[in-house]
Amino acid sequence: MKILVADDSEMTRMILQGRLSQWGYDIVNAGDGYEAWDMLQKKDKPRMILLDWMMPNMNGIELCKKIRKQIKEPYIYIILLTAKKGKEHLIEAMEAGADDFITKPFDPHILKVRLRAGYRITRLQDELIDAREELRIQATHDSLTQLFNRSALMNMMTREISRSQRDNSSIGIIMIDIDHFKSINDNHGHLIGDDVLKILAEQMKQCTRRYDTIGRYGGEEFIIVLPQCGKTEVHTVAERLRQQVCQQPYETSVGAIDVTISLGATWITPSDQDCANENIIRVVDKGLYAAKHKGRNTTVLFDYQHMTIME
Secondary structure (H helix, E strand, C coil), rough: CCCEEEEECHHHHHHHHHHHHCCCEEEEEECCCCHHHCCCCCCCCCCEEEEECCCCCHHHHHHHHHHHHCCCCCEEEEEEEECCCCCHHHHHHHHHHCCCCCCCCHHHHHHHHHHHHHHHHHHHHHHHHHHHHHHHHHHHHHCCCCECCHHHHHHHHHHHHHHHCCCCCCEEEEEEEECCHHHHHHHCHHHHHHHHHHHHHHHHCCCCCCCCCEEEEEEEEEEEECCCHHHHHHHHHHHHHHCCCCCCCEEEECCECCCCCCEEEEEECCCCCCCCHHHHHHHHHHHHHHHCCCCCCCCCEEEECEECCCC
């Protein structure tokens, strides 16, 4: 673990660096509060700080408050070092956000034990963050395809449409359905059907940008939300995906399976009215129905403004 030693005394920094290096820690040094703060802006920032109370430019208490105000995650464990004694100084340090308080001159054995406690706390904090992220993913993502689930997809769609209207830009919406998916399940089993869904999910990721939104709407239906895309762009993305799917059979454990998709797509401009999710879904669903009616394995564009199918 990386530890920042922030002390204006070069001798103190050298002593601490020697001790901490022996104990297996990776050490970086700072001679004042400003230098210490700069080190905390780096991506690979220290997770623990041995922080001197009295330093030039920005003292330990000021830096401690700044850290707690501006750096929420990952948690930085702060041990304040000072020659000050008395309960009032301990209280001041803790109220500023310090996790521990050691008076100088310090006992190396005590310091070692306090650092171990800090290490455990930072690791527990990391585990809590990981667990929270896992819960967030479970709540917002489809467990099979790892795409957004329907609820999260609708929330993202609302957000992206509002953003596009604020930015005065168009946005594209595509609904995708796997052709004859029931036959795939009936002929090859639901596990193979699951494999087909996962392969399609990966292809959708490959055909879109990292900031596009892809979600499983339900069953074998998916929706893609394409910010800053108008008629031409949304049709290009839809056709690129359709062609990628149909050009090469899906390789599964029971052999190669030919898969095609039908797509209904639309684009929404800043001047369009009634852009609620249910209205948009109704439009792309009409486009999808028309694509099925035309024989499947095709894309149908629906003009949202005029509520007509584009021929």
